[in-house]
Amino acid sequence: MGARIWAQHIFHVQGVGSQIHDTGSGDTAISWICTWYFVGVRLLRGRVVEPASIGRRPHYQTLSAWLRFTIRLTLGIGMISYGVAKLLPMQMQPPGSRTE
Numbered sequence: 001m002g003a004r005i006w007a008q009h010i011f012h013v014q015g016v017g018s019q020i021h022d023t024g025s026g027d028t029a030i031s032w033i034c035t036w037y038f039v040g041v042r043l044l045r046g047r048v049v050e051p052a053s054i055g056r057r058p059h060y061q062t063l064s065a066w067l068r069f070t071i072r073l074t075l076g077i078g079m080i081s082y083g084v085a086k087l088l089p090m091q092m093q094p095p096g097s098r099t100e
Contacts, residue, residue: 011029011033013029013030013033
């Protein structure tokens with residue numbers, strides 16, 4: 001809601017473009033402004049609020065190791081499944097082969 005008001009007053013988005021409505025693709029001016037508003041708020045929080053409290057927190061070495069492991073495993077599974085999908089003709093038949 002805050003991004004919509006922000007978009008209307010700062011970017012002067014008027015009419016249909018200033019309303020949040022379902023288009024099926026989400027490719028509207030207000031959707032992009034809301035997305036970048038959210039990203040900006042998160043970045044601001046990460047740059048201002050988090051460093052102030054970082055001295056009081058313990059180091060998360062075990063959590064960091066598990067996060068790296070999870071990311072590597074997810075990427076590995078994704079790359080292997082992509083390779084298998086390209087290697088085996090599961091989606092479409094090769095050109096010239098007709099089944100009738």
